Structure formats: C-alpha cells, structure tokens
C-alpha cells in the first residue's frame with residue numbers, strides 16, 4: 001500500500017493544498033516541524049477558509065497540542081489544536097449527545113450533569129451497585145479483580161457493531177465465574193445516569209451520533225474544511241472511521257505518522273491501520289532524513305527497523321557519539337550516577353531523560369514506594385478524594401510548567417450542579433459563578449505552591465485543615481472532617497506519599513518516565529533502563545512490524561529520543577550477548593562505584 005510514495009524534506013511546501021495526504025516518516029524526521037509549516041502554508045494560500053471556518057489540527061497528547069500552539073505563533077485564530085477526545089467532545093458529544101436515546105426513548109446520558117470526560121475508575125460504590133444488579137456477579141468476592149476488569153472495558157468496533165468488553169478477555173474470568181458480555185453496559189449506565197462519561201465513551205458516542213445523524217457531518221465538515229492528524233499510527237479504529245466520514249463530507253484530511261512508532265495496541269491502535277489508510281486521490285509522501293539523532297544512533301535505529309521499507313539518513317554529521325551499555329547492580333542509583341558521569345566526561349550538559357517500560361520501574365528508579373493510597377482515600381470519601389486529586393494534580397502541573405492547564409484542573413475540581421451550587425465536599429448552598437471559580441482557582445494554586453513546598457511531610461489531615469481555613473478566608477466553606485474513615489486515612493498519609501503515587505497521564509519535564517510518556521520528545525542524552533533480558537532480545541532480533549506485540553517498537557521509540565548520547569542500562573550480560581552488542585557498535589561502560 002505504500003508504493004508511489006513521493007520523497008519530500010521537512011522544508012518542502014506544497015502547491016497542492018487541497019488533496020488528502022499521508023506523510024510517513026521516521027523519528028526526528030521533522031513531522032511536527034513540517035506540519036506546523038504546512039498549516040501556515042494553508043493559511044496563506046487557501047480559498048476554502050471562510051469567516052467562521054477553521055483548520056483542525058489533532059495531536060495525540062495535550063502536551064503535543066501546547067507545543068504546536070507555541071510553534072504556530074501568531075497564526076492561532078484560524079486553527080483549533082486539540083486532542084481527538086477534546087475535538088469530538090466539543091464538536092459532537094457535548095452539543096448532540098442528547099439525541100442518543102434508549103429503547104424507551106429516554107436520553108442515555110444525564111446531559112444536565114455532564115461536565116467533561118474522565119478516566120474510568122471503578123469506585124467501590126459503583127462496583128457494589130453493579131454487582132447487585134447483575135445476577136452471577138453477586139457471588140464474586142474478589143473486588144480487586146472486578147475493578148480491574150471493569151476499568152479495562154472498551155468499545156470494540158467490529159463490522160460496524162460495538163461490543164463493550166475488556167481489552168484483555170481473560171479479565172472476565174474471576175475464579176469460577178466468567179462475567180457475561182451483556183452485563184457490562186449496566187456498569188456504564190450507572191455513570192451515564194450521573195452525567196459521568198469516560199474517555200472511551202467519547203469515541204463511542206461520537207460514532208453513534210454521526211451514524212444516526214449524518215447531517216451533523218456536513219456541519220462539522222463546513223466548520224473544518226481541513227483536518228490534520230499527527231501521530232496517526234496510534235489512532236483508534238473508531239477515530240479512523242470518523243475521519244473517513246469527514247473526508248467524504250468534504251474535509252481535506254492529512255495524516256502524519258510512523259508505523260514503526262505504533263505503541264498503543266493496548267488501546268486498540270494498530271500499525272496496519274496507518275499503513276493501509278487510504279482516501280480517494282490521497283497523496284503519499286515520505287521523509288527519509290533524521291534531523292535529531294547522531295550518526296551512530298541512526299545506524300542502530302536502522303538496524304532495529306531493518307524489516308521496514310524506510311531507512312533513515314542522519315543529517316547531524318557533527319554528532320557521532322558511541323551508543324553505550326551499562327550493566328546494572330541492585331543499587332540503581334549507581335547506574336544513574338554512572339550515566340551522569342559519562343555525560344559529564346563527554347561534555348554533554350543539556351537536557352536528559354531516563355526512560356523505562358512501566359510505572360513500577362519508574363518507581364524503582366525514583367526509589368519511591370508504591371501504595372494504594374488513592375484507592376483507600378477514594379473508598380473512604382469519594383468527594384474529598386476527587387477534590388484533593390484535582391488540587392494535587394494541578395500542583396504537579398504547575399511544577400511541570402503547565403500553568404494554564406493547572407488552572408483548568410482546579411476549576412474542574414470545583415464541581416457545581418446545574419444551579420451553580422458547589423458540590424461536596426463543600427458545604428451545601430454555596431453559589432459560585434464562572435468568574436469567581438477562575439479567580440479562586442488562581443488563589444488556590446498560589447496557596448498550594450506555598451503550602452506544599454513547606455509541608456511535604458505533613459499528614460493529609462493537617463493539609464486538609466489548612467485548605468479548609470484558606471477557603472474559609474476566601475468565603476467558601478468546606479465540610480469539617482468528622483471521625484471516620486477519611487479522618488483515619490488522612491492521619492496516616494503524608495502529602496509526599498500522595499504526590500509520589502499520583503501519576504499524571506502526561507509529563508513534560510520529568511527526568512524519569514515511561515517510554516509511552518516520552519512520545520514526541522527529544523533529549524540530548526537518554527538512558528534506557530531495561531530490567532529484563534527479554535527486552536535486550538528486542539534489540540538484537542527486532543520485529544518492528546510485529547502484529548503480536550509492540551515491544552520492539554516501544555524500544556525503538558525510546559532509542560530515537562536521543563540526540564547525542566544513547567545509553568542502555570541492562571542486567572548483567574553473558575558473553576554471547578556482549579559480542580552481539582559489540583557487533584552492533586554498542587560499547588560497554590564499566591559500572592564504577594560513585595560516592596554521592
């Protein structure tokens with residue numbers, strides 16, 4: 001499907017801006033760079049944009065959206081940059097979800113209480129109610145497994161029909177019982193009745209709305225005559241279908257991506273959906289340069305990608321550092337110190353990142369302990385947990401340099417009902433309008449920064465008391481803490497513990513993170529921590545086009561984040577492995593003991 005590709009450079013501007021297109025390019029090719037220039041090019045030359053219409057630019061993460069907005073500079077008022085979920089929520093779900101009715105003609109979502117979309121977290125209360133309503137499920141005693149199964153639910157589109165089921169089918173089997181597929185919608189309905197919809201529901205509702213009311217497509221297509229989608233290799237099949245409908249309705253669609261960086265199969269994405277993506281008269285382009293990585297890194301990337309059609313050329317002739325490996329001891333802080341020593345010897349003083357597969361390894365590297373504190377809090381008091389999680393998330397966002405998003409997060413955690421009365425844990429009958437919400441949100445952020453910096457080791461109980469006093473000084477009353485589960489839990493947990501266990505879905509400046517959270521980024525030096533010898537196999541015998549798992553591609557994404565220094569930390573290696581590393585031009589860096 002990829003024949004007839006026209007080779008371009010990230011500097012090229014197209015004269016033909018009104019054909020559908022696909023750009024395929026490897027890491028560091030300048031896909032995002034090219035996309036921003038293409039948007040400017042369209043803005044300058046189009047005749048299709050009318051007074052009310054805009055270009056839609058879809059990114060995979062909100063950090064990606066912020067980056068593109070920054071790079072667009074003054075060209076913002078005719079471009080909407082957002083994630084696909086925000087786009088679909090704002091343009092389809094929010095305005096039209098009331099059109100979806102059940103068999104008795106009732107709305108399937110309580111629209112009045114709907115305020116955004118959330119992660120699917122199966123609370124104890126919902127699990128309890130669901131179990132009461134579902135025959136067999138009453139007898140399942142392992143609540144943790146039920147929770148895992150319900151939180152793994154997703155809408156799977158097969159031949160135009162949806163099934164709601166866990167992505168991993170074995171999760172349905174809990175002890176002797178196997179949860180029936182037809183019992184899952186009951187769980188969703190519990191949330192929808194309260195106006196709560198989950199991220200995955202946004203795609204599902206959008207598809208249903210457009211399928212049942214195709215006229216809406218005409219309206220959206222008129223509003224967005226152009227739609228460009230970055231990182232399209234990780235697109236969900238439902239999304240791809242909606243994009244095709246929009247193209248048919250008249251929107252010029254452009255998709256950009258790299259099949260070798262497709263790493264979200266656990267969310268239903270598949271590299272072949274990108275490889276086979278086709279729209280009538282679509283133009284196919286590819287970029288072969290790699291402007292990010294030094295020469296030896298590109299050689300290694302080409303080795304990992306050897307089954308693929310795309311071989312990259314490094315254009316950074318000045319950067320030719322060896323790729324290194326370090327065998328780890330049990331003390332991971334030594335591995336980190338050795339990596340920093342190597343950077344310093346090589347004179348590499350700019351940014352770096354340590355990447356690893358999962359959150360458990362991140363915690364190991366950060367030397368922090370994993371606890372269930374947020375789950376315990378949620379079970380103790382759902383409303384307080386929601387408020388505190390929102391506030392501490394906002395605090396982390398500010399520390400990450402994302403102030404605007406932090407303000408939004410605080411506003412979101414000050415939940416109001418349809419009469420604008422603030423919901424618990426605030427006391428009853430307190431009115432707040434949007435302007436006051438924003439202004440108290442800014443005050444709250446300032447309070448959080450002052451308070452948390454001084455009180456990391458304070459208990460949550462103490463913190464909550466000062467939050468209560470602070471809000472009171474601003475004229476808002478929180479409910480006082482009475483004896484009970486929240487009190488005992490909050491007396492036992494510290495703010496530090498809560499922060500350590502609060503993992504943001506996206507991170508911008510964290511130095512140790514999972515590979516999935518490094519998508520689209522670049523650093524002067526990168527250390528990849530592989531804690532299993534199996535992960536080394538992915539480097540030695542790579543399967544970049546595997547349909548079975550993403551492992552090689554995840555490693556490829558990690559390696560391709562490095563500009564100058566790439567260093568691999570691994571378990572002690574047998575001789576045969578060391579020889580293979582030498583053959584790949586990866587050199588050993590002896591671990592030495594460094595006193596800190």
Ligand SMILES: Nc1ncnc2c1ncn2[C@@H]1O[C@H](COP(=O)(O)OP(=O)(O)OP(=O)(O)O)[C@@H](O)[C@H]1O
Pocket residue numbers: 010011025026027028029030031032033034258261291292519520521522560
């Ligand atoms: N034409 C260009 N001129 C100057 N710098 C460029 C150009 N194209 C790309 N770059 C730079 O090369 C680097 C890689 O570009 P970019 O981040 O857009 O790559 P990408 O293809 O999106 O990579 P990935 O798939 O790995 O996320 C960036 O630092 C970018 O600023």
